[in-house]
Amino acid sequence: MTPNVAAAKAALSHLDVEEKEANIRASSRDFFWYSPVLKDRLDHVVADFVVRPRTEAEVIEVLKTCYAHDCPVTTRGAGTGNYGQAMPLAGGCVMHLKHMAEVKAVHPGRVIVEPGCLLKDLDMVCRDTGQEIRMFSSTWATATIGGFIAGGSGGVGSCTWGSLRDLGNIIRLRVVTMEEEPRVLDFRGEELARVSHAYGTNGIITEIEIPLAPAYDWVEMFVACDDFMEAAHFAEQLANEDGILIKLATVFEAPAAFEYFQRVKPHVEPATHLIALMVAPHSMDGFLTFLSRRNDARLIYRNDDHDWDREPGSVFEYGWNHTTLRALKVDPSITYLQVRYGFPDHLRLIEEMQQEFSPEVLQHLEVLKENGKVMFAGLSLVKFSSEARLDEIIRRHEEAGAMIFNPHRYTLEEGGRQTVDDRQLAFKREADPKGLLNPGKMIAWDDPDWRYDRMYSYPKLQAAE
Amino acid sequence: MTPNVAAAKAALSHLDVEEKEANIRASSRDFFWYSPVLKDRLDHVVADFVVRPRTEAEVIEVLKTCYAHDCPVTTRGAGTGNYGQAMPLAGGCVMHLKHMAEVKAVHPGRVIVEPGCLLKDLDMVCRDTGQEIRMFSSTWATATIGGFIAGGSGGVGSCTWGSLRDLGNIIRLRVVTMEEEPRVLDFRGEELARVSHAYGTNGIITEIEIPLAPAYDWVEMFVACDDFMEAAHFAEQLANEDGILIKLATVFEAPAAFEYFQRVKPHVEPATHLIALMVAPHSMDGFLTFLSRRNDARLIYRNDDHDWDREPGSVFEYGWNHTTLRALKVDPSITYLQVRYGFPDHLRLIEEMQQEFSPEVLQHLEVLKENGKVMFAGLSLVKFSSEARLDEIIRRHEEAGAMIFNPHRYTLEEGGRQTVDDRQLAFKREADPKGLLNPGKMIAWDDPDWRYDRMYSYPKLQAAE
């Protein structure tokens, strides 16, 4: 520990500071190991100390103190991010927000909550008013709302409501800056883009106001198809039924269901393509009518009426990034890609990529609304052989017109559209003049002339011992 | 009154039967006079008697008795239909359902209600549970839910939920047949299409189960634009914002707002194109951000914050068919057309028609979801000169690719796609073997070989005196 960091730690010792080495190590890691590329580079990363503020005032104190001592601060929700977002690349302080978990107010259509509240706990409180959050990461049971907004993009519910970045999906964020005298700012409208999905590089979110949707006892289902493209069409057409309210529509190319979903395996063949669905109970009549029009699809499971010996659990925990998790558990050589199959070419692109790469790459598709259209996010399962081959697969997708959000990179830019977000950068200049917030995650800050011709490597990354 | 009709009336005299001539006449009319074409043909139509059952058992009694006496039965909700749907072309009995107005049960996401309940009253009861109906006719204050389902198509809310005919927008209909022994049938799924939007020609709906949406204090607004196509784009793009929840997005070509909307007039110019909106309160931040990105649109009114001397009332009572009503009140020579501007050609078609026909035809556009896409229903205001010219305008729309649902016809087929609905016809054979239900409204029943080369004229239409 350098003297300045030690001084910061000492100055904060009256707060809840973690002392155990093992716990500090655990609080310094996230799901970066999903990626063989990141695992290779970040496995040794560890914070010097971990502090857990209980209030916004304590957050301000941490930021002010660390500013004074030039100590880096990397904020942590629950550490379920999977690009190393929450990892303290330059060491220093991890500020863990688990204590700041209060749901402050639930109104019709919106909720005000502290960042450390688990998505699950937030929904539980909203449920008392017949409401729930519009969308959530499939890590609903373990992730925080602050981490979702600062590090996530969308998830279960995005088939109806679009992504977190879409206008209207975040109402207000309260943000603390890291300056000599930290400021507390309330952001709405255009200002939201400064700090949402900014990995906590330019301010710490201490209060969140987001819209709510009505809560329903969603009917969770699995539908089986013998043809992959028919499964994709099924999900797409269902999502286009304006009168049928859905929360999830996921397609898994065979043999993913058979190979990776233990509890589904007894009910499918290796060749079965699977669709996971969440449908509002009052839309079930409409859904069953839709289903009965197709002889290419069979309902094999619904959570409210089935004869499966062993319950499969929540179907959304098969979708989004949980698919990769399940595959990884069975086959550690699996990794994944994030693909945008945009309207109106989505189905054509999917077919093209599937034909070119299956089974090396298995399609896993999530229905997503973008600009009012149904399209797909692909979280393709990739049998990893080498970084070079992974790059080659990415290149082919991009050539075909399927944009890639590379999950094997720890910077904002490389995981996004490979361009600087000027609003985030400009706000970082204002809010984090010393560049102490989550260092190494914003290339534009460290190296404005970076050309994206290879993987960015943060120069101040802790050296592996 | 023919002896058989008199006998039916006598046999039903223990029920609530209307005796006053003026009331019988009033209960025999709807808003057919919207159309100069229908006004010309149906003005004299009147029932022989009006009966108002209080229960399903009384509905059964009316149908059974009229069946025995070969007496036609035309069902009436509130008579706000505007194609003469509820008019007893062959006289006989008008069965008025105003007494059957009970809301039987409100569950999360759905409601069970009797057909004679006013849309307004239904919403009032649902509101106690924080819910409201997904969509309603702009005649919300006066029309019944039964009439909406049997005679309407969609309306306020269809910009989000699509049309009544879309899967999931009706859950269940309970229907009484007109046979020697009337049957009571519960229809779901594919069966719903038999009787919904069938004008009561093949069964009487006695109970309705429909889905609900969350109720909000919708913010009602008017936005002004100087350019017509920019107004259309504004409405389209807003409706494509997945995170902004709307209930209405209507565009009125100038000078409709100035000429026909008395209370709006002081706030606009003759050249102002107007947009009427209903936005969820928790989406207002997102909406205002959207608005601020455009310098072509000005917010001139919001119902929760304005300085208008005279309140304009509900903005939805400017939209859908209320636009025509307002125009008609100022200029009796106005009538209208119903146009489908389908995705993806909607904006191009609108521009084409506007350029060809303005100001003889003024564009009035309603955002509508169809098959998951934002498109427009046009309820164009037409300066009526002659039937021949109206037909010519219709022909030009159809040539260009803008489908017309002709509101100047009283039959199901001519108001629709000019084809027989086989499901409705097949069910009529079963449920109304004598053809006594709302006679003259289903061409396929009366004249299966009809070629649609001119306006259908029901041979047994009452003669004008």
Ligand SMILES: Cc1cc2nc3c(=O)[nH]c(=O)nc-3n(C[C@H](O)[C@H](O)[C@H](O)COP(=O)(O)OP(=O)(O)OC[C@H]3O[C@@H](n4cnc5c(N)ncnc54)[C@H](O)[C@@H]3O)c2cc1C
């Ligand atoms: C199995 C699995 C499934 C997943 N599914 C999804 C999915 O469906 N959708 C999705 O979007 N993501 C998904 N993810 C990624 C991740 O789980 C989510 O984004 C999650 O919401 C992150 O929450 P967290 O509390 O774990 O955040 P963390 O991982 O702790 O933090 C995420 C980022 O936000 C920053 N941060 C956290 N709190 C704050 C704050 N208050 N102020 C400023 N910055 C802050 C952190 O520094 C970090 O950069 C998945 C990951 C896994 C492992």
Ligand SMILES: Cc1cc2nc3c(=O)[nH]c(=O)nc-3n(C[C@H](O)[C@H](O)[C@H](O)COP(=O)(O)OP(=O)(O)OC[C@H]3O[C@@H](n4cnc5c(N)ncnc54)[C@H](O)[C@@H]3O)c2cc1C
């Ligand atoms: C100003 C104005 C605005 C309008 N706006 C809209 C709009 O936005 N959207 C829209 O869809 N329509 C609209 N309409 C048309 C009409 O008002 C609506 O369709 C309305 O919902 C009809 O309800 P009602 O109770 O008046 O039905 P009625 O006019 O009484 O009946 C309509 C049809 O349904 C039949 N019917 C009624 N009850 C039953 C039953 N229980 N069983 C079987 N058949 C039955 C009748 O025989 C008739 O054929 C509008 C009309 C006007 C005049």
